[in-house]
Amino acid sequence: MKTMLFQKGMKAAGVAVLLMGMMAVNAVSAADEKGEMSKVLTVSGAVKKPLTLSLKDLQAMKQSKQVKDIAIVCQSGANKGQMESLTGVPLKTILLEAGLNVSHPKDFRKLAIIAKATDPYWVTYSWGEIFNRQDGDGVMVYYARDGKLLDEKEGQFALMPTGDARTGARQVKWLTHIEVRKLEP
Ligand SMILES: Nc1nc2c(c(=O)[nH]1)N[C@H]1C(S)=C(S)[C@@H](COP(=O)(O)O)O[C@H]1N2
Numbered sequence: 001m002k003t004m005l006f007q008k009g010m011k012a013a014g015v016a017v018l019l020m021g022m023m024a025v026n027a028v029s030a031a032d033e034k035g036e037m038s039k040v041l042t043v044s045g046a047v048k049k050p051l052t053l054s055l056k057d058l059q060a061m062k063q064s065k066q067v068k069d070i071a072i073v074c075q076s077g078a079n080k081g082q083m084e085s086l087t088g089v090p091l092k093t094i095l096l097e098a099g100l101n102v103s104h105p106k107d108f109r110k111l112a113i114i115a116k117a118t119d120p121y122w123v124t125y126s127w128g129e130i131f132n133r134q135d136g137d138g139v140m141v142y143y144a145r146d147g148k149l150l151d152e153k154e155g156q157f158a159l160m161p162t163g164d165a166r167t168g169a170r171q172v173k174w175l176t177h178i179e180v181r182k183l184e185p
């Protein structure tokens, strides 16, 4: 009887440890996957005029446009779904509004553009790919998807590199901050 109780106890302890392990894994992936809805999008760093943009500000920007049929593909190649359309403003338009601040023309080439989210996630772009490529306008800050404003699943604002081979890898959901930074060697 005693040994049976002991065995039962061990089994229960084993199950508890297993459950705790599973909860820990879940907690990590949940923290990984969800950011807070951002109220504003700020632009700072090497700019002449730092910006704090609301949804209304973005909607009022003249270059607001739609891009159709975007496949969301993870860096791994996994298919993450499809957008019929997104509505937003090219990142370039926002950076032009803020005005890049460099002291010498050659310094533009040293600028990194860091797009940050409300979760601990950020990605980088460069001046060259936004300002010195034909498809530079394809990096879009968007606020609506398939005709509807974004919700907490994606944040109030998000960023989509529509021309990337694997769009998901540099997509930023819950976008809240854009920093322009001159890199040093
Ligand atoms: N803020 C934020 N944006 C993010 C991520 C993230 O963890 N946080 N993951 C990226 C990755 S790895 C992919 S593939 C795409 C699509 O991921 P989803 O299918 O989870 O929406 O979102 C990207 N944007």
Ligand SMILES: [Mo]
Binding pocket: 073, 074, 075, 076, 168, 169
């Ligand atoms: Mo991904």
